[in-house]
Amino acid sequence: MQQIICMNNATRAVICLILLLTTISIAQVVGSVLFVSAQVASQIVLNDLSITEDEVQQGETVSFSVTFENIGNAQTTATARVYIFNSSNTLIDTINYTPTSIAPNQQKVQIKSWNSNGWPAGDYVAKANVTFTPYNASTNVSNELSLNFEIIIPKGGGASGPPLEPGKQELGEKPVVLPPEITPIIGGPVDFVKFPVLKEVVPGQSAIQGVQFTNRRDTEQVVEIEVQGIAQDWIAVSNDKTTVMPGETRNMDVAISIPQDAQVGDYLVRVDAKDEGGKSSDFMVVRVKNAGGERPAPVVLRTVEVDRVNRKTTVNVAIRNSAQKKIERLMFEDTVPQELEGEQVAFMDKPGEIKQIEGRKALLWEVPELLSNEELKLSYTIDGVLSEYSPYVNWYAYSIEIAKRVDLSELVLITDLSAAAIKPGEKGQVSASMLYVGEEPLEVSMTLEAPAGFIVEPNYLLVTLQPRSAFTARFDLTVPEDALESQLVRLLVFTDDGQVSARLPIVVLQPAEAPPPSAALISLKPADVTMLGLLIIALVVGYLLYNRRRDGGGASFNEERLEYARSLKKLMKAD
Incomplete structure (x- = not known):
């Protein structure tokens, strides 16, 4: 060791490199992809x-x-x-x-x-x-x-006073406080059998609503139609005077045109059908809603119609995206009035889902996207009609949820993917560990994609991941006989809503006599290490003799050099 210490810096560097190379222990190579995982928690x-x-x-x-x-x-x-x-x-x-x-x-x-x-x-x-x-x-x-x-208090005081009694509502252009109960009045020449109870609009909107009335008397009736409770230039009827034969049902259109500067709030509209013998009255609440305000949110406009002949309540909902950007995913929830919860619900256009939420009968729709200024229309019917309208006009129990679709990679985390090195023609195992952080059981499919010639067993795994739990999947992988170098495989976990994947290099061990460049760092047998050590020692001795001669020294075999030669001989015998 003293001789090595006394050598110059160049010689010392060469011998240190020799010692490093000759002491490397060649072990079986293992491929692994490890992902950092943390404690499962919500915030x-x-x-x-x-x-x-x-x-x-x-x-x-x-x-x-x-x-x-x-x-x-x-x-x-x-x-x-x-x-x-x-x-x-x-x-x-x-x-x-x-x-x-x-x-x-x-x-x-x-x-x-x-x-x-x-x-x-x-x-x-x-x-x-x-x-x-x-x-x-x-x-x-x-x-x-x-x-x-x-x-x-609205300008003009419309909504500040006490509720007005149905039938005593006067002509006005101001919103009002609705009475606690709204009930049609019968006894006139005709009965209203189909009528819009609630019409929600925004300023500047126009709409046409259909009305039906039937003459249930034995004689023809000359009916005069009159509208109260809203400015006359906001509303018009298609025929304000008509003759109705016994048993005849007549249709009438009611046109509504709300000015741009209309005050938001509720307008209680009364439609009278009268003759000299009396009148029948029905009521419609025209609700003017804000179109979005300073921070526009989707505007929900509801229309409720009652059909007394067929005993059905029809609900039409329009959802407007008043924002300047599209909504990627929208969930709309509507609840059925408690007085009608036991009745059958039928969807008319876009099907929804019927669920119980906090003890209430709820209807849910999911929309993949809603563009800026686009309007979504939903309709359904309820078997049943209420004779008192307050549950219809106080129908506020809806909600909207906006959220991006959840990517599977947010719920399924691949925490480890590993495999031992495999020799050509032999079978190894690929192990995949994953963590599922969802709240509900999730059924996923898994497969291991490998290069041509590699055999994967099984081809697919169908697994139900349990909430907030870890799972390990194992695939057998057979390497073809002619495989010459390492290859990549890919683990794929997927559902109908997305996928998550990870790649892993599979190390293919090659025969020792012809190791390919892409094999492990060093692949040597013990005998190879011995021969390599002897060759390097000979090169070092030659290098030292060359430096000695270049410096003018002769071949003087003094005691110190003789002892050094003996130590080299012992080293070779030991190897």
Whole structure:
């Protein structure tokens, strides 16, 4: 060892390299792709709380929007709530949003209507938070956001007075406070058998609604039609005077044209059919809604019609995207009035799903996208008609949810993919570990894609992943006899909604006598290491003798050099 230390720097570097190379231990090569995994936990952050208008007219229906995000790594169920406080900091109302499943890194927007009818003018505060299932997180509630808004009396005072009794509504151009009950009046020359009970519009909108009435008397009736409760230039009927024969049913169109500057709120329209012997009256609430406000959200416009002959209630819903960008995915939820929950529901155009949500009968639709300024129309019927209209006109229990479609990679995490090196013609095993962070069982398909000539068994795996659990899949892989170098394989996990994948290099071991360049770093047998060591020692000795002669030295065999030669001989014998 002293001789090595006394050598110059160049010689020392060469011998250190020799010692490093000759002490390498060649082991079996293992390919592995390891992904970092963390503890499964959910964490919800409330990003935004907004209202369509911060000045709300009495009786106006506004929308509260909450935007929240799951910044954890596990899917969870989140429930948003908005609490309404008056100027005395007293809680007066709570808006409960539908519980929703939210994936990691997913953001959702939920929108729900709130009617200001019954609350006095003044200052109010809305506070919101989101509760969720934490799954190892330290808390189950998000941060809190708040906003201020004001309930005001409409100009002209239309909605500030007491509710007006049906049948005593006078001509006006102002919204009103609706009476607690709205019931048709019978006894005139005809009976209204088909009538629009609720018509929701936005300023500047026009619409035509059909009305049917039947003469149930034994003699012909000369009927005069009159409309009250709304400005005469806002509404018109197709025929204001007609003769109806006994048993005849007559159709009439009611044209509605709302000016651009119309005040938002409820207008109680009364349609009278009368003659000298009396009159029949039916009622329609024309609800003018805000078209979007400063922060436009989708506007939901509902029309409710009753058909007393066929005993059906028809609901038409129009959803308008008033924003300047498209909505990638929209979920609309409608609840059936409690008085009609036991009746049959039939979808007329786009099918929806009927579910029970918090004890209520709910109808759900999912729309893949809604373009800017596009309108979606949904229709359904309910077997049954209510004789009193307040459940129809107070139909506010709907919600909208906006969220991007969940990518499978957010729910299924491949945590490890590995395989031992395989010799040509032999079989090895590929092991894939994954973590599923979803809340519900998920059925997935798995396959291992390999180059031509490689045999994978089984071809496919069909697996049901359990909520928040780990799973390991194993595939047998047979390498062809003529495989000359390493190859890549790909694990593919997929469902109808997406896929996730990972790649792994498979090391193919080659015969030692002809190792290909792409084999492992070094593939040598013990005898090969011995021969290589002797060759390198000979080269070192020659290098040292060359330097000695170049420096003018002779072949003097002193005691020190003789001892060094003996040590080299012992080293060769030991090898």
